Amino acid sequence: MTYISKPRLRHPNLRTNRFGFTHRDYEGAVSTLCAGCGHDSISSAIIQACFELNLPPHRIAKLSGIGCSSKTPTYFLGNSHGFNSVHGRMPSVLTGANLANRDLIYLGISGDGDSASIGLGQFAHSLRRGVNMVYLVENNGVYGLTKGQFSATADRGSKSKKGATNRDAAVDMVMLAMELGATYVARGFAGDKAQLVPLIKGAIVHRGAAFIDCISPCIAFNNHPGSTKGFDYVREHNEAVNRLDVMLPREAITVDYQPGEVEEVTQHDGSVLALRKLADEYDVHDRIAAMHHLQKSKAAGEIVTGVLHVDPEPDDLHANLNTLPTPLNKLTEKELCPGLAALEKFNAAYR
Amino acid sequence: MSQPKVNDFVIKFANVNGSGSASANRLFAKSILRMGVPVSPRNIFPSNIQGLPTWYEVRVSDAGYLGARGGVDLMVAMNPQTWDRDLLGIEPGGYLVYDSTKVLPPTKFREDVNVIGVPLTELCNREYSDPRQRQLFRNMVYVGALGALLAIDIAEMEKLIREQFSSKDSLIAPNIQALHMGHSYAAENFECPIVLEVCRSDRIGKRIFIDGNSAAALGCVYGGATVAAWYPITPSSSLAEAFQRYCRNYRSDRETGKNRFAVIQAEDELASIGMVIGASWNGARAFTCTSGPGISLMQEFIGLAYFAEIPAVIFDVQRGGPSTGMPTRTQQSDLLACAYASHGDTKHVMLFPEDPHECFEFAASAFDYAERLQTPVFVLSDLDIGMNDRLCEPLVWDDSRTYERGKVISHDELEAGADFGRYLDVDGDGITYRTYPGTHPTRGSFFTRGTSKDRYARYSEAGPDYSDNMQRLLRKFDTCRLMLPKPVMRKAHRSTSLGVVCYGSTSPAMNEALDALEEEGLDLNAMRIRAFPFADEVVDFISEHDRVFVIEQNRDAQLRFLLLNECALNPAKLISVLHYDGTPITARYIMQEISSDVAALKPKPKKKVAP
Ligand SMILES: Cc1ncc(C[n+]2csc(CCOP(=O)(O)OP(=O)(O)O)c2C)c(N)n1
Ligand code: SF4
Ligand SMILES: [Mg+2]
Numbered sequence: 001m002t003y004i005s006k007p008r009l010r011h012p013n014l015r016t017n018r019f020g021f022t023h024r025d026y027e028g029a030v031s032t033l034c035a036g037c038g039h040d041s042i043s044s045a046i047i048q049a050c051f052e053l054n055l056p057p058h059r060i061a062k063l064s065g066i067g068c069s070s071k072t073p074t075y076f077l078g079n080s081h082g083f084n085s086v087h088g089r090m091p092s093v094l095t096g097a098n099l100a101n102r103d104l105i106y107l108g109i110s111g112d113g114d115s116a117s118i119g120l121g122q123f124a125h126s127l128r129r130g131v132n133m134v135y136l137v138e139n140n141g142v143y144g145l146t147k148g149q150f151s152a153t154a155d156r157g158s159k160s161k162k163g164a165t166n167r168d169a170a171v172d173m174v175m176l177a178m179e180l181g182a183t184y185v186a187r188g189f190a191g192d193k194a195q196l197v198p199l200i201k202g203a204i205v206h207r208g209a210a211f212i213d214c215i216s217p218c219i220a221f222n223n224h225p226g227s228t229k230g231f232d233y234v235r236e237h238n239e240a241v242n243r244l245d246v247m248l249p250r251e252a253i254t255v256d257y258q259p260g261e262v263e264e265v266t267q268h269d270g271s272v273l274a275l276r277k278l279a280d281e282y283d284v285h286d287r288i289a290a291m292h293h294l295q296k297s298k299a300a301g302e303i304v305t306g307v308l309h310v311d312p313e314p315d316d317l318h319a320n321l322n323t324l325p326t327p328l329n330k331l332t333e334k335e336l337c338p339g340l341a342a343l344e345k346f347n348a349a350y351r
Numbered sequence: 352m353s354q355p356k357v358n359d360f361v362i363k364f365a366n367v368n369g370s371g372s373a374s375a376n377r378l379f380a381k382s383i384l385r386m387g388v389p390v391s392p393r394n395i396f397p398s399n400i401q402g403l404p405t406w407y408e409v410r411v412s413d414a415g416y417l418g419a420r421g422g423v424d425l426m427v428a429m430n431p432q433t434w435d436r437d438l439l440g441i442e443p444g445g446y447l448v449y450d451s452t453k454v455l456p457p458t459k460f461r462e463d464v465n466v467i468g469v470p471l472t473e474l475c476n477r478e479y480s481d482p483r484q485r486q487l488f489r490n491m492v493y494v495g496a497l498g499a500l501l502a503i504d505i506a507e508m509e510k511l512i513r514e515q516f517s518s519k520d521s522l523i524a525p526n527i528q529a530l531h532m533g534h535s536y537a538a539e540n541f542e543c544p545i546v547l548e549v550c551r552s553d554r555i556g557k558r559i560f561i562d563g564n565s566a567a568a569l570g571c572v573y574g575g576a577t578v579a580a581w582y583p584i585t586p587s588s589s590l591a592e593a594f595q596r597y598c599r600n601y602r603s604d605r606e607t608g609k610n611r612f613a614v615i616q617a618e619d620e621l622a623s624i625g626m627v628i629g630a631s632w633n634g635a636r637a638f639t640c641t642s643g644p645g646i647s648l649m650q651e652f653i654g655l656a657y658f659a660e661i662p663a664v665i666f667d668v669q670r671g672g673p674s675t676g677m678p679t680r681t682q683q684s685d686l687l688a689c690a691y692a693s694h695g696d697t698k699h700v701m702l703f704p705e706d707p708h709e710c711f712e713f714a715a716s717a718f719d720y721a722e723r724l725q726t727p728v729f730v731l732s733d734l735d736i737g738m739n740d741r742l743c744e745p746l747v748w749d750d751s752r753t754y755e756r757g758k759v760i761s762h763d764e765l766e767a768g769a770d771f772g773r774y775l776d777v778d779g780d781g782i783t784y785r786t787y788p789g790t791h792p793t794r795g796s797f798f799t800r801g802t803s804k805d806r807y808a809r810y811s812e813a814g815p816d817y818s819d820n821m822q823r824l825l826r827k828f829d830t831c832r833l834m835l836p837k838p839v840m841r842k843a844h845r846s847t848s849l850g851v852v853c854y855g856s857t858s859p860a861m862n863e864a865l866d867a868l869e870e871e872g873l874d875l876n877a878m879r880i881r882a883f884p885f886a887d888e889v890v891d892f893i894s895e896h897d898r899v900f901v902i903e904q905n906r907d908a909q910l911r912f913l914l915l916n917e918c919a920l921n922p923a924k925l926i927s928v929l930h931y932d933g934t935p936i937t938a939r940y941i942m943q944e945i946s947s948d949v950a951a952l953k954p955k956p957k958k959k960v961a962p
Binding site for chain 2: 059061071080084085091092096099101103126321322324325329331333335336337339342344346347350
């Protein structure tokens with residue numbers, strides 16, 4: 001397998017966004033994943049979300065662990081720096097990167113093996129620290145890259161392609177993220193791009209730890225009858241609690257709603273999350289009630305999707321550390337080195 | 352022991368962990384320093400918070416020998432649990448100072464040891480009613496008594512009390528009172544000074560008295576580290592804690608209160624090194640500090656940093672291994688774990704500071720090395736220098752010094768059309784150019800990965816691409832050798848074919864041994880290695896000698912292994928002297944090992960055969 005770059009031919013009437021970038025400017029190399037893999041749909045949703053948000057591609061850093069899912073950053077945002085780190089440890093690398101430069105947008109891409117199995121610890125700790133990031137798990141319930149073993153999100157009782165039944169309880173990443181204090185939590189489905197794109201946009205404009213659990217069927221190893229992460233199964237059990245539209249600051253509200261139908265959540269940067277409720281009793285601000293609802297739905301065999309929780313006033317790691325607004329990587333000797341005079345005083349105190 | 356021993360002896364305090372003895376003992380050591388006499392104290396402590404025995408050993412040496420000496424001339428036996436062992440450790444003719452409140456049977460003493468009983472508990476009970484005060488001031492009472500017995504200027508002790516409690520004024524008077532209580536008791540009841548005596552001298556000069564972890568932490572501040580991620584482990588925690596403290600002092604904006612640093616206590620060492628790698632990738636100077644077990648956990652990430660060529664500074668304050676080993680004892684046993692950390696073919700830069708002065712200097716320059724070389728740099732100190740106060744040259748800094756950020760391509764250079772290949776060896780030194788994320792809208796982005804790639808950072812499993820990259824990494828490693836601190840040489844006065852090699856905290860014991868061996872007529876040229884990969888001088892030195900002793904504080908002769916593995920040397924002439932019981936190596940030990948080896952070499956007189 002070698003790297004395949006995309007032909008750079010531009011279609012004459014490719015639409016440009018507000019910054020003059022075309023959709024193509026957000027693409028990456030040609031995917032080498034299996035044709036039809038859910039992960040590719042997510043990549044394309046990411047491309048669209050960034051395009052629609054008018055993000056300068058180079059101001060985004062994309063980081064991942066190891067797995068088919070973690071390979072995808074090569075296939076989108078070719079003008080962004082990317083970092084394919086080690087299995088299960090994307091969160092720490094992302095945290096460090098974020099500490100060094102708070103001005104970039106951090107996109108952490110992971111898989112269910114990467115985040116719920118080997119990397120469960122780093123997943124948890126990055127969320128509880130409130131790292132300002134989009135943490136997206138491309139959840140297929142298996143280890144795709146190592147050929148179909150169960151991952152820790154495989155549901156108890158679900159069947160592998162070879163017919164084995166999973167006996168272990170599943171890690172519910174959404175519940176964990178809520179519990180650990182993620183301030184934006186959503187669940188999407190690779191098979192519903194219309195729903196997914198706004199979920200990603202909402203996560204990007206959110207200035208705190210945003211987590212998206214995106215169910216992403218593995219065509220090769222987990223899309224058969226008996227699987228609970230296949231396209232058909234998820235379509236049948238999908239219960240969206242809301243539909244989201246993200247509107248940028250100063251942007252005219254373009255979506256038509258019946259009065260009373262929509263709740264608008266204004267984010268720190270002025271962007272607006274417009275939420276159209278589909279499930280009456282669901283309240284994205286009430287974390288405890290939301291968790292209760294999720295538990296009940298899960299027991300009923302439903303897969304709840306949509307924005308599951310959002311805190312419009314999130315704290316983030318930099319706020320907690322009280323770091324200055326200038327990125328740390330911009331500081332020089334002048335701001336960092338106390339100098340000889342201070343050192344002489346220091347020496348004198350140790351005699 | 353009737354000959355007076357002036358400014359040359361060892362005092363040891365046997366205490367119970369958590370009894371508040373540490374600050375009193377430190378004050379005792381400092382009072383001798385203030386009289387112009389070098390001391391080197393060592394904490395000997397268990398992995399425990401309260402209740403288990405601890406010792407504080409103070410070597411007083413006008414000659415300035417700062418290594419552990421071995422043996423004890425005066426034992427302050429404050430811990431009944433360890434009484435028997437402590438008594439046995441005293442040199443014949445030495446002294447035992449103890450709390451004589453409770454009468455002990457004669458069997459509890461030794462005939463060849465002078466006994467000085469001070470009724471510490473009784474004195475304190477008479478003076479204080481609060482039990483905690485009784486315990487705390489007891490320590491100051493014995494310090495006062497020692498002051499009289501050893502003829503230490505009590506004014507220096509008083510001054511130190513004032514300095515120590517400058518922010519807690521109310522504690523000054525009662526501490527001084529306790530000090531005098533002990534001093535008067537000893538002066539009235541014993542002939543002072545005893546055979547051991549401190550006389551004013553001027554052997555300190557401008558030197559400072561600091562522990563290596565504090566000095567290294569300050570080196571990180573001076574070296575421009577902005578991100579630190581760590582997980583608590585003895586003996587390295589105090590490095591991270593000191594860094595945070597110094598940053599609050601030096602790096603908090605006076606007006607806004609905003610911080611020019613970020614310290615994260617991570618969930619484990621994997622996350623610590625991951626954060627360091629993420630921050631360094633993104634253009635900040637970042638470090639972690641740990642000890643052996645942490646190094647073991649970091650292995651996979653270290654390989655990533657090596658292969659993807661990301662700077663990282665890692666302090667390994669070594670302790671006794673393997674496994675949890677002897678967590679509060681010293682060793683130099685992580686050399687191999689660091690030199691070849693991670694799977695696959697890897698090699699890493701290591702620095703070996705000898706004392707706090709070098710801990711500071713190497714810490715600051717480690718960031719330059721890491722960024723210039725774009726690779727992990729290990730600073731290997733150990734518990735002996737990391738956690739003990741050591742007399743050393745003052746810390747130095749040149750205000751014209753700038754941070755060497757290495758080969759980084761800027762926005763303007765990209766704009767001007769620079770050909771950017773992340774792994775393209777433009778200069779032939781194996782070091783390639785990098786860009787920070789977010790530099791330019793359309794140029795200079797690349798994908799960082801632990802998988803193999805071509806010169807333009809594109810994923811490739813093609814054999815030639817892989818080998819090309821691995822060969823370049825070797826070229827880069829060769830470039831390292833020219834950059835790193837050179838070994839320090841010490842030539843014997845007479846010419847000799849014998850050499851000796853040491854590194855790190857062995858330095859003071861080595862110097863003392865060399866002086867003594869020379870006095871006995873055994874001359875050795877010495878070399879202290881300060882960095883890996885080895886400079887050419889290292890190989891030259893060994894080649895120039897017939898027999899070279901390699902002094903180490905580990906079982907498996909790890910430096911010797913590295914020398915043999917990395918340089919074309921004759922193994923037969925590298926003789927190991929190994930000390931690894933967890934106590935710091937002594938000059939006595941080194942001398943004995945070298946002397947007996949050399950003696951065995953001398954041709955034995957032929958036995959006369961009876962006709
Ligand atoms: C330390 C380590 N152990 C094992 C592996 C092998 N490995 C590679 S990917 C993977 C599982 C990936 O699963 P997931 O994160 O769910 O990604 P998917 O391929 O399903 O998208 C494993 C076990 C590895 N790369 N590193
Ligand atoms: S193995 Fe599964 S997860 Fe991996 S690329 Fe193929 S379909 Fe996608
Ligand atoms: Mg998976």
